[in-house]
Amino acid sequence: MELDGRRVALGVTGGIAAYKAAELTRLLVREGATVRVAMTAAAERFVTPATFQALSGNRVCADAWDADIGHGMAHIDFTRQADVLLVAPATANFLAKAAHGIADDLLSTLTLARACPLLVAPAMNRQMWNHPATRRNVATLTADGADILGPVSGAQACGETGEGRMLEAAEIVEEVIAHFQPKRLLGRKVLLTAGPTFEAIDPVRGITNLSSGKMGFAVARAAREAGAEVTLVCGPVALPVPRGVARVDVVSALEMRAAVMRHVAGRDVFIGVAAVADYRPETASEQKRKKDGNTFPAIELVENPDILAEVAALPRPPLCVGFAAETRNLAEYAEKKRRAKNIPLIVGNLIADGFGGDTNTLALFDDDGRHDLPLAPKLDLARQLIARVASLLENPRASH
Numbered sequence: 078m079e080l081d082g083r084r085v086a087l088g089v090t091g092g093i094a095a096y097k098a099a100e101l102t103r104l105l106v107r108e109g110a111t112v113r114v115a116m117t118a119a120a121e122r123f124v125t126p127a128t129f130q131a132l133s134g135n136r137v138c139a140d141a142w143d144a145d146i147g148h149g150m151a152h153i154d155f156t157r158q159a160d161v162l163l164v165a166p167a168t169a170n171f172l173a174k175a176a177h178g179i180a181d182d183l184l185s186t187l188t189l190a191r192a193c194p195l196l197v198a199p200a201m202n203r204q205m206w207n208h209p210a211t212r213r214n215v216a217t218l219t220a221d222g223a224d225i226l227g228p229v230s231g232a233q234a235c236g237e238t239g240e241g242r243m244l245e246a247a248e249i250v251e252e253v254i255a256h257f258q259p260k261r262l263l264g265r266k267v268l269l270t271a272g273p274t275f276e277a278i279d280p281v282r283g284i285t286n287l288s289s290g291k292m293g294f295a296v297a298r299a300a301r302e303a304g305a306e307v308t309l310v311c312g313p314v315a316l317p318v319p320r321g322v323a324r325v326d327v328v329s330a331l332e333m334r335a336a337v338m339r340h341v342a343g344r345d346v347f348i349g350v351a352a353v354a355d356y357r358p359e360t361a362s363e364q365k366r367k368k369d370g371n372t373f374p375a376i377e378l379v380e381n382p383d384i385l386a387e388v389a390a391l392p393r394p395p396l397c398v399g400f401a402a403e404t405r406n407l408a409e410y411a412e413k414k415r416r417a418k419n420i421p422l423i424v425g426n427l428i429a430d431g432f433g434g435d436t437n438t439l440a441l442f443d444d445d446g447r448h449d450l451p452l453a454p455k456l457d458l459a460r461q462l463i464a465r466v467a468s469l470l471e472n473p474r475a476s477h
C-alpha cells in the first residue's frame with residue numbers, strides 16, 4: 078500500500094464535488110492512510126459527517142469549539158497529527174480565505190495553524206475559477222508553497238463546460254502518493270518511450286510485439302513523482318497516462334523516432350523503454366492484401382532506425398538509458414547493447430518476467446557493474462531506477 082503509515086487530514090468544503098470526497102476518503106484508506114476529516118458547515122449540506130465517519134473510521138470534525146478534540150484546541154490538534162492537509166473539494170471561498178489567512182471556522186483556522194504541507198483540489202464554476210480574484214488567490218497560495226491539484230476542464234454541475242472540475246478521486250490519490258516521493262529530479266526534463274511499435278503490412282495487418290507499456294508508464298510516473306517535467310512517447314497501448322505527464326501517441330518506429338527528435342532538445346534524460354520493432358515492411362500495401370490461393374506472400378523487411386543510438390549520438394545528448402529484454406544470457410546481451418549504443422546505463426529484464434505483467438525483475442548495468450532489483454511491482458522498480466538515474470545526473474563522471 079502506497080500510503081502506509083501516512084496521516085492525511087482531509088478538509089471538505091461546500092461544493093457539489095463534496096460527494097467525490099467520500100470516494101477519495103475510501104481510496105486513501107485503501108492505500109493505508111489514516112484519514113481524519115474536517116468539514117465546513119456548507120459541506121455538511123452536501124454530504125453528512127456520518128458518511129466520512131464510516132469511510133474513515135474516525136470522528137469527523139466540523140466545529141472549532143469541539144470540546145472533545147485536543148482539550149478544546151481542535152485547530153492545533155488536528156493538523157499536528159497529520160503529514161499533509163488535503164482540501165478537496167476546495168471552493169473559491171476556501172481559496173480566498175486560505176490565501177489571506179482568514180480563520181473564521183474550523184477548517185480555515187486549522188489551515189492557518191498547520192505545520193504540514195497543504196494540497197488543494199479546487200472545484201468551482203469556470204467563471205469563478207477564471208475570476209481575477211481567484212487567479213490572484215491561487216498565485217498567492219502557490220507562492221506560499223501550496224500544491225494546487227487541477228482543476229480540469231469538463232462538464233460542470235451548473236450545466237456549463239469549462240475549467241473548474243475537480244480531479245477524480247483516484248487522480249487526487251495519485252497526487253498525494255507523488256507528494257511523498259523524494260524530489261530527486263526537480264527541475265529536470267525527461268523524455269521516454271514506451272509500449273510496442275506497429276509496423277503496417279496493409280491497412281489491417283502489421284508486425285508488433287507484446288509490450289503492454291506498463292513498464293514505460295511506470296517509469297514516466299516515477300520520473301514525474303520525482304519532480305521532473307516528463308514527456309512520454311508511446312506506441313499503441315491501452316493505458317491511462319500518469320497524472321502530469323505529457324503524452325505523444327505514435328504507431329510505427331519511424332513515427333516514434335520523429336516524435337523523439339521533435340522533443341529531445343533541452344532534455345536532461347532520455348529513457349527508451351519501448352520495444353521498438355527492429356524491422357518494418359519495406360512498403361505497406363494501401364489495399365488489403367488478398368490470398369491468391371497458390372503462393373505464400375513474401376514481406377520484404379527493412380531495418381528501422383535505432384532511436385536510442387541516434388539520441389546518444391547527438392552532439393549534446395541527454396543522459397541516455399536503454400532497456401534490454403532477453404530470453405537468456407541477460408548480462409552478456411545487455412552489456413553488448415549498452416556498448417553498441419554508447420549509453421551509460423541499460424536495464425536488463427527477462428522476457429518471461431517483464432512483458433505484459435504488473436511486476437518485473439530488473440538488473441541495472443552501468444560503469445559500476447551490475448545491480449539487481451528483485452521482483453517487485455513495476456512502479457517500485459521504476460522508482461529505484463529513477464533514483465539511480467538521479468545519482469548518475471548528479472555525478473556525471475559515472476555517466477558517459
Ligand code: PMT
Nearest residue numbers: 288289290291292349353383384385399400402431432433
Ligand atoms: O511494456 P511492458 O509489457 O511493461 O514490458 C516492458 C518491456 C519488457 C518491453 C521493457 O521492460 C523492455 O525491456 N523494453 C525494451 C525491449 C527490448 O528488448 O528492446 P531492444 O533490445 O530491441 O532495444 C534495446 C534498447 O534500444 C531499448 O531501450 C529500445 O527502446 C531501444 N531501441 C531499439 C530498437 C530501435 N529501433 N530503437 C530503439 O530505440
